[in-house]
Amino acid sequence: MKCLGCFVLTEEVYCKKCRKALFDNQKLSTILDFDKKEFLSATVALSEQMSISGVQDKISLKIENEKLMPTSTDGAYLLKPIPLMEYGEFIEDVAKNEHFTMQLASQVFKLETAKNALIAFSDGELAYMTKRFDRADGMKIKQEDFSSLAGYTEQSHGKNYKYDYAYEQIGGLIKQYLPSYKIEVLKFFKLVLFNYLVGNGDAHLKNFSVLQRSTQDYGLSPAYDLLSSFLHLPNESRTALEFFKAYETKSFEANGFYAYDDFMVLAKFLEIPEKMAEKVLRDFLSKEKTTLGLLENSFLNDEAKERYKILFLDRIKAVSYSFEKKR
Ligand SMILES: [Zn+2]
Structure with missing residues (x-):
């Protein structure tokens, strides 16, 4: 299959290079443990906790018990699913568009970008995920x-x-x-x-x-x-x-x-x-x-x-x- 990070052919969901870049080789499940519906309820609950006005279109994730889980603190990743609102054409491809464009920027145009990949919800729908660059070792x-x-x-x-x-x-x-x-x-x-x-x-x-x-x-x-x-x-x-x-x-x-x-x-x-x-x-x-x-x-x-x-x-x-x- 194609690596959900960089598109190279690989035996696993992410190639070795992407596993290192994204997860520092930590052992973890490469499919999310929740679906988009659960993501949305987590978003609502977390936005209340963080007292940000309105519901965000993305949430923070952190690795917990070898799983990527929504969190309001110490998030190391941001997860952005396909938006629910039909605001234009090819909306089903929004996450894939951002992922491809970010990969194009780094792989072909040699721009420094946030590390990123696609990741599947438990029902298989792909979302865009990026590693936060404003965090290092939890700081x-x-x-x-x-x-x-x-x-x-x-x-x-x-x-x-x-x-x-x-x-x-x-x-x-x-x-x-x-x-x-x-x-x-x-x-x-x-x-x-x-x-x-x-x-x-x-x-x-x-x-x-x-x-x-x-x-x-x-x-x-x-x-x-x-x-x-x-x-x-x-x-x-x-x-x-x-x-x-x-x-x-x-x-x-x-x-x-x-x-x-x-x-x-x-x-x-x-x-x-x-x-x-x-x-x-x-x-x-x-x-x-x-x-x-x-x-x-x-x-x-x-x-x-x-x-x-x-x-x-x-x-x-x-x-x-x-x-x-x-x-
Ligand atoms: Zn890769």
Whole structure:
């Protein structure tokens, strides 16, 4: 069978490498001991305990007696099942979409991501699971998302606060807060580009974070919550945030979508050397074949694969297009 973590062929549910990465080789049942219905009642009970307003779409899990069990404290994993709400197309594939997109980011685009896999409920339905990176040996590691770094809350900036910002401005915060910003800003640029190529239109302020390192300073956290939201909501806007606060390239003005020139100008705003930005773009644009290969091997259903492929090729085309060079 295919490993529910990385898609390689394996005798067991997870290959050796994934068992090490996800569970530190701890012996445990690789099927959840509960079904989605029980997950939902656990979610309600735990949200009351944690006094978070409203029911969450995910819960924490911890290993107890060789099983992964819902918990309100010391959770080492997050479990996200397919949502109950039918809010778009291919909803049955939401968990598989996030899993594939995260695997694509790490395996093909070499981005640092949260460790993740699919896992089956007791009735066989697959859910997305990710290992929390803000925990190490039961200790909490300090993490802050960019809405809090920007000082943006619902109270201060209204209901739409997570989207009321520009990627260029996130670059400004990276420069302000992270000592190794030259490295971090390049990681950020790659992530914005990756999100664009896979059609992730939900990379808002809260989906980027900084994490304290063992050296006490902060760096960008591993990437998380990556999925092709476009697969489910094909009519939403291409990016969650605009690239620039008060600027438009000629290319964008003429065509109304972000393309090569926009990424080059974004890189400039982020103070990434031109040659380096060109190299990243060239490198990412060369990953068409490997991406389609991994997609074919993913757990998405055939129709969703086809849609994902069309979208990805369309985005490759968009990013390959340069208005300036064509003039
Ligand atoms: Zn694996």
